[in-house]
Amino acid sequence: MPAGELRYPSPARNLTMETHAAGDDEAWVWAQIKAEARRDAESEPALASYLYSTILSHSSLERSLAFHLGNKLCSSTLLSTLLYDLFLDTFSSDPALRAAAVADLRAARVRDPACVSFSHCLLNYKGFLACQAHRVAHKLWTQSRRPLALALQSRISDVFAVDIHPAAKIGKGILFDHATGVVIGETAVIGNNVSILHHVTLGGTGKASGDRHPKIGDGVLIGAGATILGNVKIGEGAKVGAGSVVLIDVPARATAVGNPARLVGGKEKTSSNEECPGESMDHTSFISEWSDYII
Amino acid sequence: MPAGELRYPSPARNLTMETHAAGDDEAWVWAQIKAEARRDAESEPALASYLYSTILSHSSLERSLAFHLGNKLCSSTLLSTLLYDLFLDTFSSDPALRAAAVADLRAARVRDPACVSFSHCLLNYKGFLACQAHRVAHKLWTQSRRPLALALQSRISDVFAVDIHPAAKIGKGILFDHATGVVIGETAVIGNNVSILHHVTLGGTGKASGDRHPKIGDGVLIGAGATILGNVKIGEGAKVGAGSVVLIDVPARATAVGNPARLVGGKEKTSSNEECPGESMDHTSFISEWSDYII
Amino acid sequence: MPAGELRYPSPARNLTMETHAAGDDEAWVWAQIKAEARRDAESEPALASYLYSTILSHSSLERSLAFHLGNKLCSSTLLSTLLYDLFLDTFSSDPALRAAAVADLRAARVRDPACVSFSHCLLNYKGFLACQAHRVAHKLWTQSRRPLALALQSRISDVFAVDIHPAAKIGKGILFDHATGVVIGETAVIGNNVSILHHVTLGGTGKASGDRHPKIGDGVLIGAGATILGNVKIGEGAKVGAGSVVLIDVPARATAVGNPARLVGGKEKTSSNEECPGESMDHTSFISEWSDYII
């Protein structure tokens, strides 16, 4: 399958995050994106204008991203030029935001079999775009520019149907797959290398106005439609099954499934589980366990 | 936390609906909104244009809302001027619609810890905006202007991902929190002071074309992702847990959880429960009960 | 109820798919649509411009559809004229796409009690529009025009919150009811006369990059919020309950409910079930069975 081939450009080592500097990494990914866009523009004239305006006319990833987000998120009362300016200033001045974007691009490329290229993710993944825009909103929030941060949140929710409170803290290497309907509350925290499917809620319990949303550890995988409520802790490398309703802490490397969610799998198994589900995207390895558990 | 501070402007009594006339109430809320917008415009020049066009240039809440909805819901084939005209005419001629909007603004402000100001809700809450636009669509429906009502429904669903049939009857003091993915069918009825989280479905059973959707009592709280199907009755002050699938009546002040949903909590407890969950937004007080029940 | 009256134009036989040629069928439906639009334009001047631009100014269903989709899915970087051209060329050159669109219009009209007219579906149903646009994306995919197909997928997901991979194979006579949040993966296959409610996921398991998504048989009905994961087979005429999480094959005419989903109903009952749930839209006939099963 060509799509498969495309997923592993040589040298393959570049697909995983390595020891070279972040700047080099950004440059390498940007070069890949331009090469992909050039190839696509040549093979598909109807898309060439789009690819030139969004990617090929830009001198850097941050400019391309600022342009694309500005045009996607603008409205008749929030002009694209204003948003472009805001995004470009923020990405230009903060290398960490750029490094996170690169890590997210790699995450999509490695974990999502349907992600045929970096440029596909950059242009088409609403989860990727919502996450990058959220990072800008979060930065504004920490700078006490809250009304602007909230206006951005609103535009992201309108345009991508992804509603992330600007105060929420999100790590890097994040894959929001499909992303429609994701809701993440004000005091939620998400670690690195986490994968979250669509319709996932990290919600509050409504009881209090303080710290009231979930804390998601590194490498966690949260299946489609899962609802995690309250200030609970989902430990490193844990998995939450699709459609689960989680109101309790989930230990590291454990799996929670069902409504209400219970933990499945024994302690020994958990400890021997060395993989990172947020990266392997194995949604269903718990099926047999679950079946066992249930029956 | 400043957000918390902002939530309780003095005099606090104004945050709950009191004995003064609806017109006074509307005027008070509108004055608050203007003051908030002025403060934000001063502190954030990048947002000032947006705040002036949406709020500060208008002489009344109804004009601001008509302008904002017209610009949000317009498309290349349904122009903003046409929609603005329609919204303004309807809001101007029906004080009940304006009173309901004010009650909804208060509901968001009181119940949602993330709602830092009235203007934040007015500008940014897709649930609030979808609900106000629905009320206009509903009025058109009752005037037998059905094609226009259905066109509005479609625009609301495209823009906000909130799909409410124009025939559905919705009370006031409603909070659609996050709102993405809410679906409410033709013969659904929703009482006053109800809180509904995102991804909630009040759906039909497909069996018939008559009265086939849920009836939601006053003060009900419906958690994220809950699906309530058929002409069932959710009694006053009842709670429906997140992710529940409800196919049965739920008595007043009872709690339904699970898939399929069962009632949790004993009768005596229910009767002693004097609070209104739609207002307290307590999503998870049933956890201990549920755990008890399940185990 | 007038809506009910409108649903059954005479001669009623035309509402079900019959033996006359596809072209005749298309012409008949198009004539109905024009008549409906003319009636609505006369009764509602505020909507007349919209109805003329989307329907009444066009000489054929394919032109109307290409115009409407072009204007709905365009963005500042993907112009309406480009998309119009693409849609018109594809619909004009492929009668099968037009026949599928007509079958989908009939499906909405017959199965959805809220669908008061063909034109209502054509103009307002995001599920219908997303499906027609997907068919074009799918055709592009099979012609190895993948970047363009993926760009279309992205626009459909942004605008309608419906995310269907362009490689997914979808039959005809499909009703995506409400449609917000539907996600369908790359190797999914959907038969004919299937009804799928909103928030339904036909997802992968993440284990592999090969054939990893569900196969949905003819006449299947999938309730709101159901999540079906992995290369499982949902047999002809099966039903999947709302909110179910299905990780297993479901035999023909069987019903799967719950999280995780189990089959309900005995073998004899299944065999005697002659109706097609995808067409009857009976979401809840399994309630009694389920209750029995659970208790």
Next chain:
Amino acid sequence: MPAGELRYPSPARNLTMETHAAGDDEAWVWAQIKAEARRDAESEPALASYLYSTILSHSSLERSLAFHLGNKLCSSTLLSTLLYDLFLDTFSSDPALRAAAVADLRAARVRDPACVSFSHCLLNYKGFLACQAHRVAHKLWTQSRRPLALALQSRISDVFAVDIHPAAKIGKGILFDHATGVVIGETAVIGNNVSILHHVTLGGTGKASGDRHPKIGDGVLIGAGATILGNVKIGEGAKVGAGSVVLIDVPARATAVGNPARLVGGKEKTSSNEECPGESMDHTSFISEWSDYII
């Protein structure tokens, strides 16, 4: 010629302003416009949407005009809804503006052989539209809302290439024919029933900041490209030839031609000239006189 036929609807008396009340007159013209638009919409489906949105969906001439001007003059920073509101408020509150618009429509219809209908003028004549928008700008100017008046002037100049200072006083029954390039300065005054062709300048002399622009009497006709500079007086019923440069007073009923302009025709002739050239639009009756004069 059918166009000619259309120009004289029976009863012909209505084409000239008569003794019935202004309100009746406005109603009669509006009824004509709607009838014309309906006829055109029926005969030309491609234009029907345009005609419905601009004329047929509106309940009055002022609404149609406010809508049309709002959509023509808006920009990304001056929204159509804002302009629509401004125009509608002004036209609604000032019957004199509406009467002037009606008089201008009649002027175009009677004097311009190419004006086949009132609706043609209302929709397509940039001179008519620029003049109506100017009247609103002028009203704002007299209300000391100068920045807004000047912003309107700028939009009219960008969109229609007609640059009229908002302080300029313009009578009624005015025909700006073709209109491109017309420039009218701050202290200019134009009487009633004046016809002004394109590229006409009523300019200042640059010497002073006081009263420095031409005063144009009733019934004057100014030919294409004429330039009239300084605080000179063009008397009632006078004619200014195309391309003339006028730096001197022109007596009533006299004709000025040439660069620099001289008066042609004797006194007795002038006095016997009972017609109003601004209404007869006779641009060239002076040719023989001129030739006599020159040779």
Next chain:
Amino acid sequence: MPAGELRYPSPARNLTMETHAAGDDEAWVWAQIKAEARRDAESEPALASYLYSTILSHSSLERSLAFHLGNKLCSSTLLSTLLYDLFLDTFSSDPALRAAAVADLRAARVRDPACVSFSHCLLNYKGFLACQAHRVAHKLWTQSRRPLALALQSRISDVFAVDIHPAAKIGKGILFDHATGVVIGETAVIGNNVSILHHVTLGGTGKASGDRHPKIGDGVLIGAGATILGNVKIGEGAKVGAGSVVLIDVPARATAVGNPARLVGGKEKTSSNEECPGESMDHTSFISEWSDYII
């Protein structure tokens, strides 16, 4: 000068119209345009998107032109898709319109020293674009689709400041240089290979509603700001000086200058003048003659 180099691509013979078929000619010019656009897109990334959308993504000159005109002339009430459709249908069905466009492109390329390429004319010359749009309006006029023709005229006048009545007959090989302010009346006729500068008026005299506008012979050159009024005849190969006001017939190959215009140059000179001024664009060869004449 590079511009000069660019003007004469080899083989130079192709710059003048020759004996090969019109279709071949169109193909050759279109190939040139694509080559120019490709070269420019490579050298200027900021323009590449524009060049792909307007030229390089299209399979023919008529598609490129229809796309470009549709996007230029559209408004919020006359959508680009509608105009694109109209232009494409008309250009596709009438080879004469395409041949005229090709002849106009050649005219600009040969006669205007500032015209560095065919693509420059196609994309940037408002005179060229206004003329092609007029040809479509004229065709509609002859098909009795007058309201649509007049709406097009109005859009052309708004967007390009070129006002040509749709009934006016215009030949081919026409250069409207700069074009701003050109006004051409209803019964005007323009021959082939005519060059008309900006601010030129071919106007009526206002006396009558019949045949009242100028008739311009083949190869005529009309200088900037010239005003020609009434049903006068400008003979083949005649010249009209800049700023002239012409109210009389001008014999073939004669030159008219001044306000009012007189003929300059003797008969013998005229007869020996073998060149075509409309093609040579010699605006000022009459200066010495004129000086002689005047002094």
Next chain:
Amino acid sequence: MPAGELRYPSPARNLTMETHAAGDDEAWVWAQIKAEARRDAESEPALASYLYSTILSHSSLERSLAFHLGNKLCSSTLLSTLLYDLFLDTFSSDPALRAAAVADLRAARVRDPACVSFSHCLLNYKGFLACQAHRVAHKLWTQSRRPLALALQSRISDVFAVDIHPAAKIGKGILFDHATGVVIGETAVIGNNVSILHHVTLGGTGKASGDRHPKIGDGVLIGAGATILGNVKIGEGAKVGAGSVVLIDVPARATAVGNPARLVGGKEKTSSNEECPGESMDHTSFISEWSDYII
């Protein structure tokens, strides 16, 4: 007259260009503009959003100008973000462009009695805006980015009806008053402190492709509708009367009037004329001389 008052802010010395550094001057003018905009925003809520988006939200004149030009000149195929980027980069990197803009603002403020404030000129004067955009196009031209320069020229001509070839050299302190219809050719050169009214042509003679357009000296005043053709020299401080057709050199401080233009005024008078007509804007002081001359 209040307008007059506004024209002379204290300290008045700042209105003429003095010895302080260009950067200081820019800062002073920008501070004035912001103060004016703030005052207008306060007095006119309907304009506040416009003033914030165009002026008050920006941190410098160059950002405000880049934003305003980007939004004015953009089209569906040349996006505002792209143009904004281009303008901002060019203005930021070239202090001479910013100094020229400031000099132009001062020119309008001092010479045009209708120019009530700097912000009025910045926002509303198409001549000012066209000139600044031309300067960017000219810079691109000198950098051999010709296709982009020509695309800008075309947009300026479409939007402002001002057509300046990007190769034309223009000094600073320029006032294009009203500006509609100005045409300036490829090899034209304009000095400093020149005032040019609307409809002025600096055109070629068509004879050659080399240096073929007028050279305008410092301090020249060119009246409305004047046409200057060929490589002629208009000397320092000369005046060209409105509507003149100039085909000859005009000596320094001389006045040319008429069609064809002749010089008026004797040598001694010329030498004693110490003022700069381009700055005094005295269009008509030649009237008496002219009358004398002619009669």
